[in-house]
Amino acid sequence: MISLEIPDPFQTFVSKKYADAKGSVYDFFAKEWSWHCPCGEDIYAPSRKTLTNTRLFHTRNVCLGGY
Ligand SMILES: [Zn+2]
Numbered sequence: 001m002i003s004l005e006i007p008d009p010f011q012t013f014v015s016k017k018y019a020d021a022k023g024s025v026y027d028f029f030a031k032e033w034s035w036h037c038p039c040g041e042d043i044y045a046p047s048r049k050t051l052t053n054t055r056l057f058h059t060r061n062v063c064l065g066g067y
Contacts, residue, residue, distance in 0.1 A: 023035055024051055024052075026048075030044075032044050033045050033050075035051055037058060037059070037063065038063075
């Protein structure tokens with residue numbers, strides 16, 4: 001179990017690179033992407049691509065109530 005060690009510089013770089021990518025945040029420890037929706041929900045996904053899809057689904061079907 002060495003997964004809880006301090007993030008290496010490359011991961012930190014990647015995180016900063018994508019820090020402003022529409023508010024997506026990468027959690028080193030959970031190895032997940034997360035995004036906090038203005039409606040108050042937190043969205044989690046194992047990859048950035050999945051997060052984008054999940055986020056679009058959420059905003060269309062949950063935030064907007066399907067309108
Ligand atoms: Zn929402």
